[in-house]
Amino acid sequence: MIKARYVINRLLQIPISLLIISILVFFLIHLTPGDPVELALPPGASRELANQIRQQLGLDRPFHEQYTNWLFNAMKGDLGKSIQTGEKVNDMLIDRLPVTVTLATTATVISVVVSLVGVFAAIRFHRKTDYVIMLFSTIGISVPNFFAGILLIIFFGVFLRILPISGFVNPLKDPIEGMRHLVMPAISLGLLYAALHTRMVRSSMLDILNQDFIRTARAKGLREYQVILRHGLRNALLPIVTVVGMSYAYMLGGSIIIEQVFAIPGIGRLLIIAVTSRDFPVIQGVLLIVGITFLMINFLTDLLYGIIDPRIKY
């Protein structure tokens, strides 16, 4: 059973982790050269104007004051304004987060479905099917997601010309166009995790198939598919749940690159643009929101693991 103390401890860890990350990012960003205000202003703008903007944004105050200001505002749910566009960071995030979440979710679904071939690998342990599946999974782990994306673009976008090579359409508004835009980015993003999950499913299935209750199931005369599906797969998928949770969180990071390849207006593209223009409030906002999502997912999958596998004790 999950103890309340464990849950509280884990919950308390989340803000601590966030605090460490935010301090690191904030101080390092502000301690290094490269003035965002100069980058935002047109060349030849007067020094007074630059100073005025700095004052407005509070960039002329000492670092620790800037940090505590930012932290208190962030706690109140206000992440400040973009230095580049003056837009509210909150609004920018709300605009782009659903796009990234849609992409990561689709990629997760794809990776989970593909990973079920791991079951075949386990059943055919150390035979041809197993080796072929494992070889493909090793290749899947070795292909960087942006190269996978480019290969897909070359094949389906340039040669066959059946899929659009860039952009994003909300699948809730236009399901067909939305899916057509989503399928290549989602496959590129999901490829690595499909390969990793396949390995997990295989080894987890192998563990289960070696256990006594499987032998009992066979001994009592169940059909092989019943043994595999009802007794084997059901138990083998338990540990996969945590891995899927973790990989979902990692995909939020991976989508940064995929969004760049397919020109998808998600949170990753926002971050890249912010980084190149040293737009601090936006960088901090993106990191904070992704950090929170990441830590929450980790927390939830840990809890979920405890619930579905009663043998785990915290």
Next chain:
Amino acid sequence: MGRVKLLMPGPKEFSGEKRAIPHTQWALFWRKFRKIALAKVGAITLLMLGLCAVLAPYLGLPSITEMDLSQSATPPTWLHPLGTDSYGRDLLARLIYGARVSLSVGLSSVGLSMLAGIPLGLLAGYFRGKLDSILMRLMDAIFSFPPILLAIALVAILGPSAGTVVIALSVVYTPRFARVVRSSTLAESELEYVLSARAIGASHWRIMFIQVLPNVVGPITVQATVTFAYAIITEASLSFLGLGVQPPSPSWGLMLNEARMYIEDAPYYPIFPGLAIVIAVLAINLFGDGLRDALDPRQQRGE
């Protein structure tokens, strides 16, 4: 058939007194490792890439910096076996030099993160208690963040360059080594040899680095190969995004990004730098899988 042999020692194994049975750790490892065909393929490929990287300046390759815009992105010819890049430079030569960038960035970031992570893990696992929780909370904080994101944040701070990539990757990967070493050290510290070392008055420092460290080399090696592969992919990703190695340095990720513009007119062009990354990473992964199988007694093949 091979499996039967393994289960039932053949006559050779029985009359093994004449045949030298390897009993050093290295010999035991080698005996298992050399049986794994794919691991050997990986090792040889890796070796060849390493040779390319080291010998690149002596191979008589065409210049990798001289531009000739009239020869931009030409298809493969005898003169340029893989064609030219967007600035008319020989692509093959740039890819070979790219191995230098990828391997050196990968190796140095793995090296640096080992340098930081191993002592941290030893300290945490050996002394336990408060020091352990503080160190591991810190590692968890770093670990609990998507690596590419943290790397981008660090690049944002330090400005894009090969050096920044190395620093960023080292920070990102340090917790991996700290964690692996800590958990192995926890287990090792329970063993009698540590107790007896303490009994004869060995210093903590001596026990950690001279006694315990050699016994946790296995997991560290496996972690190092996995991390090496990740480091190469992440370096390529960062360079691809324009946040890593800067032109005119020949980084595979950077070349892939330049090649992207030619997807319509010269679709073969982006494939070459991409393949270079895949080959390097695949070789490391195959090699690493073999290492893991040969070093980890629980994951033996066919037994």
